[in-house]
Amino acid sequence: MYQTLDSLKIGDIAYIEEIRSEGSIRRRLLDIGLTPGCKVKCVLKSPSGDPSAYLIRGAFIAIRKEDATAIIIKGVEQNG
Amino acid sequence: MDRMKKKIALAGNPNVGKSTVFNELTGMHQHTGNWPGKTVSNASGICKFRYTDYMIYDLPGTYSLIAHSQEEEVARDFLCFEEQDAVIVVCDAVCLERNLNLVLQTLEITSHVIVCVNLLDEAKKKKIHINLKKLSEKLGVPVVGTSARSKKGLDKLMASVDDVVYQRIKSNPNHLNYQPFLEEAITTVEATLKNFYPIQKTRWLAMQLLDDDIVLKEAVLDQLGQENFNVLEEVIEEARLCIYHNGIQKNHIKDVFVSEIMRVSETICNEVVTYENQEYMEKNIKIDKIITSRKVGIPLMILLLMVVFWITIVGANYPSELLSNWLFGFEDPFFQFLNFLHAPEWLSNMLVFGMYRVLAWVVAVMLPPMAIFFPLFTLLEDLGYLPRVAFNMDHAFKRCSACGKQALTMTMGFGCNAAGVTGCRIIDSPRERFIAILTNNFVPCNGRFPTLIAVLTMFFIGFSSSIGASIISVVLLTIIILLGIAMTLIVSKLLSKTILRGVPSSFTLELPPYRKPQIVKVIVRSIFDRTLFVLGRAISVAAPAGILIWVLANIQIDHVSILTMCSDFLNPFAQTIGLDGVILMAFILGFPANEIVIPLIMMGYMASGTITEYTNLLALKTLLVENGWNWLTALCVMTMCLFHFPCSTTCLTIKKETGSWKWVGLSILIPTIIGLTICFLLTTFTHYFGIV
Ligand SMILES: Nc1nc2c(ncn2[C@@H]2O[C@H](COP(=O)(O)OP(=O)(O)OP(=O)(O)O)[C@@H](O)[C@H]2O)c(=O)[nH]1
Ligand SMILES: [Mg+2]
Numbered sequence: 001m002y003q004t005l006d007s008l009k010i011g012d013i014a015y016i017e018e019i020r021s022e023g024s025i026r027r028r029l030l031d032i033g034l035t036p037g038c039k040v041k042c043v044l045k046s047p048s049g050d051p052s053a054y055l056i057r058g059a060f061i062a063i064r065k066e067d068a069t070a071i072i073i074k075g076v077e078q079n080g
Numbered sequence: 081m082d083r084m085k086k087k088i089a090l091a092g093n094p095n096v097g098k099s100t101v102f103n104e105l106t107g108m109h110q111h112t113g114n115w116p117g118k119t120v121s122n123a124s125g126i127c128k129f130r131y132t133d134y135m136i137y138d139l140p141g142t143y144s145l146i147a148h149s150q151e152e153e154v155a156r157d158f159l160c161f162e163e164q165d166a167v168i169v170v171c172d173a174v175c176l177e178r179n180l181n182l183v184l185q186t187l188e189i190t191s192h193v194i195v196c197v198n199l200l201d202e203a204k205k206k207k208i209h210i211n212l213k214k215l216s217e218k219l220g221v222p223v224v225g226t227s228a229r230s231k232k233g234l235d236k237l238m239a240s241v242d243d244v245v246y247q248r249i250k251s252n253p254n255h256l257n258y259q260p261f262l263e264e265a266i267t268t269v270e271a272t273l274k275n276f277y278p279i280q281k282t283r284w285l286a287m288q289l290l291d292d293d294i295v296l297k298e299a300v301l302d303q304l305g306q307e308n309f310n311v312l313e314e315v316i317e318e319a320r321l322c323i324y325h326n327g328i329q330k331n332h333i334k335d336v337f338v339s340e341i342m343r344v345s346e347t348i349c350n351e352v353v354t355y356e357n358q359e360y361m362e363k364n365i366k367i368d369k370i371i372t373s374r375k376v377g378i379p380l381m382i383l384l385l386m387v388v389f390w391i392t393i394v395g396a397n398y399p400s401e402l403l404s405n406w407l408f409g410f411e412d413p414f415f416q417f418l419n420f421l422h423a424p425e426w427l428s429n430m431l432v433f434g435m436y437r438v439l440a441w442v443v444a445v446m447l448p449p450m451a452i453f454f455p456l457f458t459l460l461e462d463l464g465y466l467p468r469v470a471f472n473m474d475h476a477f478k479r480c481s482a483c484g485k486q487a488l489t490m491t492m493g494f495g496c497n498a499a500g501v502t503g504c505r506i507i508d509s510p511r512e513r514f515i516a517i518l519t520n521n522f523v524p525c526n527g528r529f530p531t532l533i534a535v536l537t538m539f540f541i542g543f544s545s546s547i548g549a550s551i552i553s554v555v556l557l558t559i560i561i562l563l564g565i566a567m568t569l570i571v572s573k574l575l576s577k578t579i580l581r582g583v584p585s586s587f588t589l590e591l592p593p594y595r596k597p598q599i600v601k602v603i604v605r606s607i608f609d610r611t612l613f614v615l616g617r618a619i620s621v622a623a624p625a626g627i628l629i630w631v632l633a634n635i636q637i638d639h640v641s642i643l644t645m646c647s648d649f650l651n652p653f654a655q656t657i658g659l660d661g662v663i664l665m666a667f668i669l670g671f672p673a674n675e676i677v678i679p680l681i682m683m684g685y686m687a688s689g690t691i692t693e694y695t696n697l698l699a700l701k702t703l704l705v706e707n708g709w710n711w712l713t714a715l716c717v718m719t720m721c722l723f724h725f726p727c728s729t730t731c732l733t734i735k736k737e738t739g740s741w742k743w744v745g746l747s748i749l750i751p752t753i754i755g756l757t758i759c760f761l762l763t764t765f766t767h768y769f770g771i772v
Contacts, residue, residue, distance in 0.1 A: 010369075019335075024508060025586030027334070031143035031152075032588065033178045035339040043365050044591075047377040048475035051484070053368075053591055055361065058175030060368075060591040062471050064478065067586045 003076060006052070006068035008042035011079035015039055021070035029071070033057040040073070084132040086245050091159060091186060092170035093179050094118075094141025095592050097198040100228040101170055102138035105238065109605075110138055114464040114597075115488065116590045117141065117506035122158060129238045132245070137164070143178075145185045146287065146337055153295075159189060160281060161299070165245045166192040168237070173203035173210055173225070174593065176353055180345035181338075183219065187253040189284045193221045194240045201227040202595065206360035211352045218348045220253040229598065258340050261326045265290060265319035272315045276308045289316050290323070291333045364593050368468065377472045384465075385561065388456045390554045393533055396448035404444035404696060411436060426634070434630025434683070435623045441679035442622045445697075446530040447614045450675075453529055455606040457495055462597035466491055470589055480569050481576035481584045483512040490516075490568060493523040497726055498733040500525075505737070509585040515572050517734055518747045521726040522568040523561065526610075527674040531721050532560060534678055538701040539714035564722050571750060579746075614675070621673040629669065629683045643684060657759035658716030658766075660708065667720060672728045677721070712772045716759040723755030 008014060016038045019029055034040075034056055043060060044053035050065040063071075090098045094116030103110055106125030111118060123138045142152035145159060159167065169186050171179035176197070186193055197210060216223040222240040226233035243249040257263065269286040277300075288296045289312075301309045324330055370376050414436060418428040460466065466488055474484025485507050493500030500520040507513040524532060533553070537543070541553045576582060632643040647661030654664040662684035670677035682700060685707045704713075725748040726734070734744045766772045 021586070022331070025588075028143075028508075028586070028588050030146075030335060030338045032590070033181055033342050033345075035335070035342045038342070043361075044368050044372050044471070046372050046471050046475060047374045050478075051471065051474050051587070051589075053372075053471065057178040059178060060593075062474070062484075062587075062589040062591060064474070064484075064584075064587050066584075067588070 002072050003074070004069045005040065005054070005063070005071040005073050006065050008040075008052070008054075008073070008076070009078070010042055010045060012076060013039065013041045013079065014073040014076040017072040017074040019071050021067060025067055025070075029067075032059070032061055034071070083128075085135065086132050086165040087135050087137070087163070088241060088245075089137045089139060089158060089164045089167045090170060091139050091155060091167055091182065092141060092196075093143055093172060093182055094590065096141070096170045096172040096179065097228045098141065098170045099123075099138055101168075101196065101198065101226065101234070101237075102136060104228055104231055104234050105134075106136055109609075113458075113461040113466075114592055114595050115461065115467045116592065117485070117488070117503070120154075120502060120505040122154060127238065130242055132242065134238070134241065142182065144182060144338070145189070145284070146334055146341075159186065160284065164190075164192075166194060166241055168194045168196050168241065170196045170198050173197050173199045174206060174208060176210065177345050177349040180348060181341055184256060184341045184344060187219070187221070188256065188287070189281050191221070191251045191253050192244055193251065193253070194237065194244055195219060195221060195223040196237055197223060197225045198228050200225045200233070201230060202593070207356035208360065209354045209356065211354075215348065215352045218254070218352065221251045222249055256340060256344060258337065259326075261322065262336065265323055268319050269312075269316055272312050276304050276312065287337060290319060291337075292320075292331070361593075367594065368591070371465075371468050372472055381469055381472060382558065382562070384460070386554050386558050388453065388460075389557050390550060391456060392449050392453045392529070393537075393553055393557075394550050395452045396530075396533070399448040400444055401696065403448065404440070407440040407444050411440070429634070430627060430630050433686075435626040438622050438626030438629075438676065438679040438683060439618050441682065442618045442675055443615065445534060445678070446527070446675040447611065449530045449533055450526045450614055451607045451610045454495060454526060454610045455603045457491075458602050458606045459597050459599065462595065462602060464592050464594045467589060467591045471591060474587065474589075476569055477572070478584050478587075480573035481512075481582060482515050482572045483507045483509065483585070484587055484589060486512065486516040486519075486568075486572070489520060490523055490565070493520045493525060495526055497521050497523075497525045497730040501730060501733045501737055509582075511576070511580050511582045512585060514738065514743065515575050515580055517737060518575060518743065518750060519568045519571050521730065521747060521751050522564045522571065522723070524564060524722055525674065525727075527727070528721050530675060531678050532557060532718055534697060534700075535714050535718050535721075538697055538704070539709070539711050543698055560718060560722060567723070567754065571754075617673050617675070622676045622679065625669055625672070625676050625680060626683065629680055633684070647684065656763060657720075657756055658712050658763035659720065659759070660713075662707070663713075663717060663720075667724060670727075671725070674721075674727050710772055712763065712766050716762060719758050719762070720755045723751045723758065725752050 002017070016034060016036050018036060019026060019034065021029065038057065041055040042052055043055050051062045052068065053060045053062045090102055092098045095114065095118070099110040099112045099119050102108065102123070102125065103112070105127040108125040110123050119138060119140045121140065125136055127134045127136050137158065139155040139158055140152065142155040145156050167186055167190060169183045171183065183193070183195055197212060203210065212223045212225050222244060224233055224237045224240050226237055228234065244251060266283060266286050269289055270282045273282045273286055289300065304312065320330055323333060328336055371380060411432060415428055415432045418431065469491060470484050470487040473487040477484050477486050488506065489500050489503045492503045497520050501517050504513050504516040504520070507516055536553050536556055540556060541549050629643065632646065633641050635642050647665055649661065650664045651661035654660050663681055666677050666680035666684060669680055682703065685703055731744050731748065734747050735741060
C-alpha cells in the first residue's frame with residue numbers, strides 16, 4: 001500500500017515517489033520543484049485542516065487535500 | 081552624443097524583489113508587496129548607466145519557463161518571443177535551490193544572463209551563506225549579490241549588465257545534458273526548426289514542442305505556414321515515439337527535463353550554500369502555527385481588521401476637523417475674491433457653493449480615513465500576512481467551488497476594487513478568476529469606507545470621542561465588512577452553481593517568509609500616494625460633479641429646478657427602498673468615484689434648503705435629519721454603499737480583464753440587485769411592524 005502526501009502530520013518528513021496528478025496542477029507542482037526524490041516536510045495545517053502547507057525546497061507551499069492525495073511519498077519519518 | 085538604447089528583462093520567481101530592484105534602478109514606483117503575484121503585467125522604465133539608456137522590463141513572477149502554468153504566460157512570452165539584450169534573473173538568496181531552476185531554464189534560451197541574488201540581508205539574518213564567486217563559476221555567467229531594499233549591490237549589478245551587453249565578459253553557460261536519447265530527439269527537432277526558422281532560441285523551442293505545447297504549436301504554425309509545419313510535426317512525432325520507446329510516457333516528457341534541471345540545481349546549491357543554522361525556519365513556523373491555528377486563526381484575522389478600522393476612525397477625527405476648518409475658512413475669501421473680480425453672481429455661486437464645497441468635503445471628510453487606512457493595509461501586506469489570510473480562508477472558498485487566492489484579490493479590493501480585479505490574474509482557472517472578478521466589488525474599497533464611517537458616526541454612535549464610542553463604531557463597521565465577505569462567498573457559490581459552473585480546480589499557494597516592513601517608508605509613501613490620488617480625483621471628478629449638481633439645482637423650468645425634477649422622479653422608487661430621490665441620484669452621479677456620494681447628497685439638500693452651517697458631521701446630521709433621515713435611511717444608505725454597481729474605473733477594468741461587456745453588465749447587476757433587494761426588505765419590514 002502506498003502512502004500519499006495528505007497523510008503527513010505536522011512535523012513529518014517524507015520524499016516524493018511519484019506525482020500522479022495530470023494537467024495544470026502537475027505542471028504547477030513541477031514548477032515549484034516537486035520532482036521525484038524531493039524532500040518535503042509538513043509544517044502547517046489551516047484552521048479547518050485543509051489545505052496544508054509543506055516545506056518544499058526552502059519555501060512554504062500550501063496544497064489542498066485533493067491535490068495532495070495524488071502525490072505518492074516514501075520514507076516517511078514521523079516527528080509529530 | 082547619441083546614447084545607446086538597450087533592452088533588459090527582469091525575470092525571477094514570484095516575490096523575490098524584482099519590482100524592488102526595478103524601482104531602485106529606474107526610480108519608478110511599481111507596487112511591491114510581500115506575496116507572490118503582486119505584479120501581474122509588464123512595466124518598463126529607463127535606467128541610465130554609463131553611456132547607455134537601459135530600458136528595463138519588470139516581469140510578473142514565474143516559477144518556470146518549461147512547465148509553466150497559465151498565469152506565467154506573460155513572462156514566458158516576453159522572454160521567449162521578444163528579443164532583449166540581456167536578462168537579469170533575480171533570485172531569493174533564502175531559497176536559492178528552487179530559484180536556480182529558473183536560472184538554468186533561462187540559460188537554455190539565452191546566454192546573456194546576469195544572476196542577481198537578492199535578499200542577501202534576509203539570508204544573512206538566517207545565517208545562510210552563499211559563495212557567489214563559486215556560483216558564478218558553476219553557472220558560467222556573472223552573479224551579483226544585492227539587498228535591493230537597502231540599495232546594496234545595484235551599481236555592481238548594472239556594471240555586470242553593461243559588461244554582458246557590451247561583451248566585455250564572455251558568458252559561458254554550461255548547458256544541461258539530458259539523457260542521450262533525449263538530446264538526440266532535441267537535436268533532430270532543432271535541426272528541422274533551423275531549416276525553416278531563423279531564430280536562436282531553437283533548442284528551447286524544440287524542447288517545448290517535444291512536449292506537445294499546444295499554445296506554442298499554434299504560434300509556430302503561424303510562423304511556418306501549414307506545409308512546413310506538417311514536415312516539422314512529422315519529425316516531432318517520430319522523436320516523441322523514440323522517447324516513448326525509452327520508457328517515458330508521452331505526456332511526461334517535461335518531467336524529465338524539469339527533474340534533470342532540479343537535480344543540477346541541487347548539486348550546485350550543495351556546493352555554494354552553507355547553512356550555519358539549520359533551524360532558520362523555526363521562528364517563522366512557530367508564528368505561523370499560531371496564526372493558522374484552529375483557535376486563533378480566524379479570530380485574529382477579525383481582530384486585525386478591527387484594529388485597522390479603529391486606528392483609521394480615531395486617527396481620522398482630528399485631521400478631518402483641522403482640514404475642514406481650514407478649507408471652509410477659505411470659502412468666504414474665495415467668494416469675495418470673485419466679487420472683487422466682478423464675476424457674475426451666478427458664476428461665483430457656482431464656483432464657491434458648487435465646485436469648491438464638494439471639493440472641500442471630499443478632501444476634508446473623505447481623505448483622512450483613506451490616507452490612514454491605506455498605509456496600514458500596505459504594512460500588513462509587506463509583513464506577509466495576506467497569504468496567510470488566503471491560507472486560512474481557502475477552505476471556505478473551496479466549498480464555494482472557488483479559489484483560495486480569491487481571498488488575496490478580495491483583500492486587495494479593500495484598497496481599490498479596480499486593483500483587485502486586475503489582481504485576479506493570479507488565479508489560474510478562468511472560471512474561478514471570473515468568479516473573483518464578479519464578486520470583488522462586495523468588499524468596500526478605500527473610497528467607500530469614509531461614507532460608511534460617516535454614516536455610522538452620525539446615526540449609530542454619536543459624536544462623543546470616547547473610547548467606548550469608537551469601539552462600537554469599529555464593531556459595527558466590522559460587521560458590515562463581514563457581511564460583505566459573506567456575500568462574496570454566497571455569490572461565488574451561486575455563480576459556480578449557475579453560469580460559472582464547475583468544480584474547484586487545484587491550487588497551490590506559496591506562503592512567503594515574514595519580512596519586516598520598512599515602516600516609515602511605507603507610511604510616508606502611501607500617505608503621499610493616497611493624498612495625491614484623492615486630490616487628483618477631487619479635481620477631475622468631484623469638482624465637475626459639484627458644478628453639475630449646482631447647475632441642476634439652479635436651472636429652473638417652470639419654477640422647479642432640474643434637480644428637484646430628477647429627484648422627484650426618482651423619489652417614489654427610492655422611498656420603497658428606504659432612500660429618497662436625492663440619495664439615489666447621488667449614488668448614480670457617484671458612478672465615477674464613490675467618495676463623492678455624501679458630498680453630492682449634501683449639495684442636493686442644501687440647494688433647496690436654508691442651512692448655512694455645514695462644516696462638520698454634526699451639522700451634516702442636522703441637515704440630513706431635516707431632510708427626513710432616520711436610522712432606517714442610514715441603514716439603507718450603508719447597505720447601498722456596500723452593495724451597488726462598481727465605480728466607472730472598476731467597470732472599465734472588468735471590461736479589460738474579461739474582454740466582454742457581458743461580464744461588466746453582470747458585475748453591475750448582481751450587487752445592485754442584491755443591494756436594492758435588501759433595502760426593500762428592510763424598509764418593508766420596518767414599515768410593516770411600524771418600527772420607524
Ligand atoms: N529584506 C529585504 N526585503 C526585500 C528586498 N527586496 C525586496 N524585498 C521585499 O520583498 C517583497 C517582495 O518584493 P517585490 O519587489 O514586490 O517582489 P516581486 O519579485 O516583484 O514579486 P512579484 O511581483 O509578486 O513576482 C517586498 O515586501 C519587498 O519590500 C531586500 O533586498 N531585502
Ligand atoms: Mg513585482
